[in-house]
Amino acid sequence: MTYLVTDDSKLARLTLVKSLKTNLGEVEILQAKNGLEAVEIVKNKKPDIVFLDLTMPEMDGYEALPLMIEIHPKIKVVVVSADVQTQAKERVISLGAQLHIQKPINADKMHEILEII
Amino acid sequence: MKTYELTEDERDVLQELMNVAYGSASAVVADMLEAFASLSIPKINVMEVSKLLETFAELKGSSYFFSTQVFSGEFNGESAFFINEESAKNLAKHLELENDEDLDDAILELTNVLTSTLTTKLAGEMETAVSFSLPSISKVALDEIGDVETFKQYSQVIVINTELNFKDQQINGKIFILTKDESIQWLKTKLNTILEQLI
Numbered sequence: 001m002t003y004l005v006t007d008d009s010k011l012a013r014l015t016l017v018k019s020l021k022t023n024l025g026e027v028e029i030l031q032a033k034n035g036l037e038a039v040e041i042v043k044n045k046k047p048d049i050v051f052l053d054l055t056m057p058e059m060d061g062y063e064a065l066p067l068m069i070e071i072h073p074k075i076k077v078v079v080v081s082a083d084v085q086t087q088a089k090e091r092v093i094s095l096g097a098q099l100h101i102q103k104p105i106n107a108d109k110m111h112e113i114l115e116i117i
Numbered sequence: 118m119k120t121y122e123l124t125e126d127e128r129d130v131l132q133e134l135m136n137v138a139y140g141s142a143s144a145v146v147a148d149m150l151e152a153f154a155s156l157s158i159p160k161i162n163v164m165e166v167s168k169l170l171e172t173f174a175e176l177k178g179s180s181y182f183f184s185t186q187v188f189s190g191e192f193n194g195e196s197a198f199f200i201n202e203e204s205a206k207n208l209a210k211h212l213e214l215e216n217d218e219d220l221d222d223a224i225l226e227l228t229n230v231l232t233s234t235l236t237t238k239l240a241g242e243m244e245t246a247v248s249f250s251l252p253s254i255s256k257v258a259l260d261e262i263g264d265v266e267t268f269k270q271y272s273q274v275i276v277i278n279t280e281l282n283f284k285d286q287q288i289n290g291k292i293f294i295l296t297k298d299e300s301i302q303w304l305k306t307k308l309n310t311i312l313e314q315l316i
Contacts, residue, residue, distance in 0.1 A: 008158070009133035010126065014315040055136065055156050082140025087153045103137045104242070 019110035035064030138238035184228040194296035196232035
C-alpha cells in the first residue's frame with residue numbers, strides 16, 4: 001500500500017507522516033507540496049491513498065482532486081483541511097473524496113480514518 | 118532594539134497553526150452570516166510598525182472600520198480587523214440592518230467572534246490559554262491609520278495577515294494579530310518545540 005501526503009506546510013506533512021507511521025509502521029509515504037506535484041505523483045506512482053489539503057499554492061485541492069481520480073479511478077482521497085464549512089465538505093465529497101477531515105490529525109484520528117477507508 | 122526574524126521552519130509552523138485556527142473561526146462566522154467564506158493562505162511577517170503602516174497604503178477604499186481586541190496570557194497582543202466602507206455596506210445589506218448603530222454593533226460582534234475564536238484556537242494549538250478584553254471599534258480614513266492608538270503601542274510586530282472573504286456577498290476584511298517583543302520570543306520557542314516533537 002502506498003500513501004501520498006499533500007500539503008504546502010511542512011508541519012502538516014510531518015504530522016500526517018508521523019500519524020501514519022504510528023499506526024502502520026514503516027510504509028511507503030510519498031509527499032507533495034501542492035496539487036500540481038500531487039497530480040504528477042499520482043500519474044507516475046499510482047498511490048493507493050491520498051491525504052489532500054485544500055488551500056495550497058500552484059494548484060489547490062479542489063482542482064487536483066478530480067484530476068487525480070481521472071488519472072487513477074481506484075485512488076482513495078481523504079481531504080484534510082482547516083476549512084470545516086459544510087459547503088466545503090459537500091463540495092469535496094461531490095468531487096469524489098472519500099472523507100473530509102478537519103486538521104490537525106493525530107495518531108488516534110488517523111486510526112479512525114484508516115478503519116473507515 | 119533587538120530585531121527578531123522567523124526562520125523558514127518557524128514561519129511554516131505558525132502559518133499552518135494559523136491556517137487551522139482561521140478555518141475554525143471562519144466557519145463560525147460563516148454560520149453566523151449564513152454565507153460561505155473562501156479561505157486564503159495566511160501570510161506571516163515580522164516587521165516594524167512603520168513598515169506595517171506602509172502596507173496599508175495598498176488597501177483599497179478611502180475609509181475603514183477598524184476594530185481591535187486585546188488578548189493576554191503567555192502569548193499576548195492585539196488582534197485587529199479591518200473592513201472597508203463598501204464591504205461594511207454590503208454586510209449591512211446582507212444582514213438587513215437599518216442604521217449605522219446596528220452596523221457598528223454587527224462589526225463588533227463579527228470581530229469578537231472572529232478574533233476570539235481565531236486567537237483561542239491558535240493559543241490552544243500552542244498549549245496555552247488567552248483571555249480577552251472587550252473589542253472596540255473606530256472608523257478611520259486610510260491616510261490617518263498611523264494615528265490609531267493601537268499602533269503606537271507596538272514597535273516590532275508579528276503580522277499574521279489573512280482575509281475574510283465572502284465572495285457572493287462582496288464582504289472582504291483583513292485580520293492582523295499584533296504581538297510585542299516578549300511574545301515574539303515566547304512564540305519562537307514554542308514553534309521550535311512543536312516542530313522538534315515531530316522530527
